[in-house]
Amino acid sequence: MSAAQTLLLAGDPVFADGVDGAVLLIVAVKVLVAFAVLMVSVLFMVWFERKLVSDMQARIGPNRAGPWGLLQTLADGIKLFFKEDLLPDQADRRVFRLAPYLSLVPAFLTFAIVPVGGVIHIGERSTLLQVADPPVGILFLLAMSSVAVYGVMLAGWASGSKYPLLGSVRASAQMVSYEAALGLSVAAVVLVSGSLLTSEIVAEQSGGLPFKWNMFRLGFVPFAIFCLAATAELNRPPFDLVEAEQELVGGFHTEYSSLRFALFFLAEFMSTVVMSAIIVTLFLGGPAGPAPDGGILGAIVPIGWFLAKMFVFLFTYVWLRATLPRFRYDQLMDLGWKRLIPLSLFWLLVLAGMRVDRKYGFAVFAGGALLGLLLIRALQIGRATTEGEVGHAPAFEETR
Amino acid sequence: MGYFDGFKITFRTMFEKRVTVEYPNEKRPKPERFHGRHVLNRYEDGMEKCIGCELCAGVCPARCIYVRGADNLPDAPVSPGERFGFVYEINYLRCIHCDLCVEACPTEAITESKLFEFSFTDRKDAIYTKAELVVDDDGRPQKLPWEDWREGDDTHTSAWVRATAPSGNARFEGRVQWSGELGYGVRAPEPAQPGGAPAPAPEGANEDAGR
Numbered sequence: 001m002s003a004a005q006t007l008l009l010a011g012d013p014v015f016a017d018g019v020d021g022a023v024l025l026i027v028a029v030k031v032l033v034a035f036a037v038l039m040v041s042v043l044f045m046v047w048f049e050r051k052l053v054s055d056m057q058a059r060i061g062p063n064r065a066g067p068w069g070l071l072q073t074l075a076d077g078i079k080l081f082f083k084e085d086l087l088p089d090q091a092d093r094r095v096f097r098l099a100p101y102l103s104l105v106p107a108f109l110t111f112a113i114v115p116v117g118g119v120i121h122i123g124e125r126s127t128l129l130q131v132a133d134p135p136v137g138i139l140f141l142l143a144m145s146s147v148a149v150y151g152v153m154l155a156g157w158a159s160g161s162k163y164p165l166l167g168s169v170r171a172s173a174q175m176v177s178y179e180a181a182l183g184l185s186v187a188a189v190v191l192v193s194g195s196l197l198t199s200e201i202v203a204e205q206s207g208g209l210p211f212k213w214n215m216f217r218l219g220f221v222p223f224a225i226f227c228l229a230a231t232a233e234l235n236r237p238p239f240d241l242v243e244a245e246q247e248l249v250g251g252f253h254t255e256y257s258s259l260r261f262a263l264f265f266l267a268e269f270m271s272t273v274v275m276s277a278i279i280v281t282l283f284l285g286g287p288a289g290p291a292p293d294g295g296i297l298g299a300i301v302p303i304g305w306f307l308a309k310m311f312v313f314l315f316t317y318v319w320l321r322a323t324l325p326r327f328r329y330d331q332l333m334d335l336g337w338k339r340l341i342p343l344s345l346f347w348l349l350v351l352a353g354m355r356v357d358r359k360y361g362f363a364v365f366a367g368g369a370l371l372g373l374l375l376i377r378a379l380q381i382g383r384a385t386t387e388g389e390v391g392h393a394p395a396f397e398e399t400r
Numbered sequence: 401m402g403y404f405d406g407f408k409i410t411f412r413t414m415f416e417k418r419v420t421v422e423y424p425n426e427k428r429p430k431p432e433r434f435h436g437r438h439v440l441n442r443y444e445d446g447m448e449k450c451i452g453c454e455l456c457a458g459v460c461p462a463r464c465i466y467v468r469g470a471d472n473l474p475d476a477p478v479s480p481g482e483r484f485g486f487v488y489e490i491n492y493l494r495c496i497h498c499d500l501c502v503e504a505c506p507t508e509a510i511t512e513s514k515l516f517e518f519s520f521t522d523r524k525d526a527i528y529t530k531a532e533l534v535v536d537d538d539g540r541p542q543k544l545p546w547e548d549w550r551e552g553d554d555t556h557t558s559a560w561v562r563a564t565a566p567s568g569n570a571r572f573e574g575r576v577q578w579s580g581e582l583g584y585g586v587r588a589p590e591p592a593q594p595g596g597a598p599a600p601a602p603e604g605a606n607e608d609a610g611r
Contacts, residue, residue, distance in 0.1 A: 056410040060420040323406045 026127055034131045038111055042269045046073040049269075049318045056322040077262055085258040090160025099158060100256070100263035103151025106144040107270040113137045113198050114277045117287045117303040128199055129287075129303070137198040138190055141278060142183055145233055148271065149175040152235070152242060155264070156252035167251025170329065171242040175233055177336040182229040184344035185222040188351050189214050189282050198281055205285035215283040221347045223283045225340050227313075230275045232336070235268070236317055238324035241332060276313035277306075284309045346372065430514045432556065435497040437515040438490055439541045439557050440534040441508060442582040448478050448534065449509035449579070450485035456501035456510055464494035465501060485509070488530040493523065508578055511558035513541050517548035539583020558587065 047062065047070055054061030062069035087093065117129035134140055149172060156168020192214065193201045205213050215223040232239040243251040253264045280286055289305030292298050327335070346368045354361030421428055441449045452469020470486035478484040501510050520526045525546065536542050541554050558581065580586040 052414075055414045058413050058416055058419050060418050060422070063422075319407065319410060323410045 022125065026122065026125065030127070030131050034111060035108070038108065038270060038273065041273050042266055043073045044070075045269045045273050045314060046076075046265075048314065049321070052315070052318045053322045056319070080258055080262040083258040085260065086255070088160055088255050091255065092158040092160065095154050095158035096255075097260070099151050099155035100260045100267070101151075102154060103148050104263050104267040104270070106148040106151070107267050107274050110141055110144045111270075111274045111277065113140055114274070114281050115199050115202050115286050116277075116306055117299060120299045129299075130199065133197055133199045136196055138186055138196045138201075141198075142179075142186065145182070146179060148233075148267075149179075151264075151267065152252050155256065159252070159255035161255050163248045163250070164252050164254045167242050167244070167248045167254070170244075171235065171252060174235070174239065174241060174332060174336075177333060178229040178232040178239075178340070181225055181336060181340035181344050182233055184341065184348055185226040185229065186282065188218050188222040188344070188348050191348065191351055191355065192218060198286075202281060202286035202288065206288040210285070213283060213285045213288070218283075218351060219347070222344065222351075223279075225344045225347075226283065227279060228335075229340060230279060231317070231320065232332070234271050234275055234317075236272060237321040238327050239332060240326060241329060244326065272317055273310075273314065276310045276317070279313055280306060280309040342372075427550070430553070434512075434514045434516075435499050436513045436553065437492070437518060437541070437547070438495075438501070438510055438512050438528075438533055440485070440488060440510055440530065441558065442535055442539065443480065444580040444582055444585060446537070446582055447480050448484060449507045450488060451479055451481050451507055451509070452483045452485040453506065455504040455506065459500045459504040461498060461500065462494045462496050464491040464496075465489070466491075485530065488533060489527055490533065491527045492518075492520075493526040508558065513557045514553040515541070515547055515549055517550075518544075518546055520546060535582060537582075539581055 050072070051061045051069070062072035065071040065075040087096065112131035113134065115128060115130040115133070119126050119128055152171040152175070153168045156164040156166075156171065159165070189201065190196060193204050195201060195204070201214075205217075210216065235242040241251075242248075243253070248254070253261055256264060287302030287306040289302060291301035291305070350361055350365045350368060353364035443449060450467075452467060454467045454469065457463075457465040457467045466487065466489040467485055468487040469483045472478055472482060472484050497512070497516075499512060502512060532542060532544060534542075535557075541557060543549050543554070558578075574589050576586055576589050578587065
């Protein structure tokens with residue numbers, strides 16, 4: 001077997017008997033279905049967010065287009081499609097045109113590695129319910145979330161205007177900072193699962209609900225850090241400094257209009273949906289849940305579980321937006337660099353210690369906790385001294 | 401923990417009553433003294449109340465009123481006095497519906513109906529002339545084709561005047577201090593303030609009114 005074949009086989013069991021017409025058809029159908037489902041879920045998500053936020057503000061929200069306003073997003077899309085497409089004079093034309101795709105395409109691609117259900121059987125063939133299962137799965141996730149930064153960054157840079165530029169400066173700082181915390185909490189998952197394949201990470205969490213889920217197995221801390229960092233990575237409230245309507249008039253997409261703006265909009269909501277799917281995959285066992293064995297029901301019920309878990313996160317994202325005010329830039333950096341990254345590093349060490357030996361793990365935990373307390377005390381003393389000096393300075397002048 | 405109080409509030413609000421009124425389908429009842437499109441009133445005998453004094457035009461902060469008075473012809477008078485409003489125009493692209501004209505008017509000639517749903521496709525249509533502002537022979541405002549009149553908008557055309565006439569003094573509760581209108585006669589006094597018994601009007605109330 002050649003290396004290429006091994007790679008293909010690792011990708012999906014459907015390739016086991018070589019590639020023929022039927023296999024290509026299955027793959028094509030999977031791609032199309034994933035694309036369509038993702039687009040429809042984005043339409044739904046935009047409507048859901050607007051409706052839920054208005055519920056939380058005692059308003060009614062969109063209710064004109066279609067039943068309960070469900071087609072509102074479609075109507076908005078059609079409107080944007082027919083609007084004039086503006087290109088600023090100062091803009092870097094090529095990059096300006098490229099940027100929306102740089103933020104949309106990674107969101108699509110990331111969804112490809114999410115296992116939505118288990119293995120299904122079509123006739124004699126069986127296939128995974130995910131578009132691709134590359135051996136580098138998790139690295140692919142990290143790579144794509146990094147590429148998405150370029151979309152925002154280049155959009156701001158290429159606009160040739162001050163607000164987008166400020167927005168993109170914030171974006172690059174924010175996304176690069178939180179990428180670290182995100183990566184470290186994913187590293188904890190990989191450490192325990194021992195695989196980069198998303199399908200294996202999911203399979204490993206199944207059975208023994210819900211305490212085999214990584215959320216509980218890793219001691220909740222990596223899950224919490226991942227959720228926080230993912231929210232920052234998505235530029236969603238309370239971490240939406242990048243867009244900050246009140247300060248930056250929309251930030252990086254100020255100069256965008258018409259379809260290119262629609263693409264950014266789509267990308268943002270698609271990233272939200274995809275990131276919820278990723279959280280479910282990494283920490284909540286993906287489609288794991290009580291389901292009958294085999295049959296059509298056995299294929300559908302896990303998908304239902306997956307969607308139900310995803311819905312919890314989608315709801316939470318909207319809830320966060322309706323509740324929390326925006327972080328200040330220094331608070332954001334403070335949270336990222338001084339809290340999340342040290343905490344996730346420490347937790348990774350503890351988990352690694354636990355893998356070696358339980359006693360060793362607890363020793364690492366105790367040592368880390370002790371060092372942490374010492375560090376906090378030192379910071380307190382340092383802060384008190386500095387403030388004391390500032391406070392005493394006028395009195396010192398007076399005595400002279 | 402204080403951090404989660406906000407989440408509780410937003411969650412609770414989801415199940416509370418909505419404050420939104422779905423406007424074109426569903427309309428709130430208008431307040432008694434709502435400021436809408438103006439009308440020029442007439443006395444019960446059909447004479448116009450406007451005397452062409454231009455006080456409304458003088459007080460108007462938006463300068464949207466244009467008035468020119470003229471002498472009444474002795475054998476065909478338009479108003480009971482010496483002069484009448486010969487030209488009366490209001491530009492609704494400028495009017496802010498502050499009702500200062502209504503307050504300034506010495507004869508209660510100009511008041512406001514409750515109509516606010518009207519629009520124009522031509523600037524010239526926005527200037528209402530006397531022909532459009534004067535009430536018709538029933539004492540009702542004229543319903544022009546581009547106006548969207550609702551039930552009750554046209555009946556209470558002078559509530560503001562009656563609320564404040566003659567001086568807004570509580571001692572005038574229950575006293576009629578205004579002239580009759582074509583189609584309605586002398587309007588009943590406004591109801592007393594809720595909770596308080598109507599104060600008996602003391603002697604000399606009319607002297608107060610004169611000041």
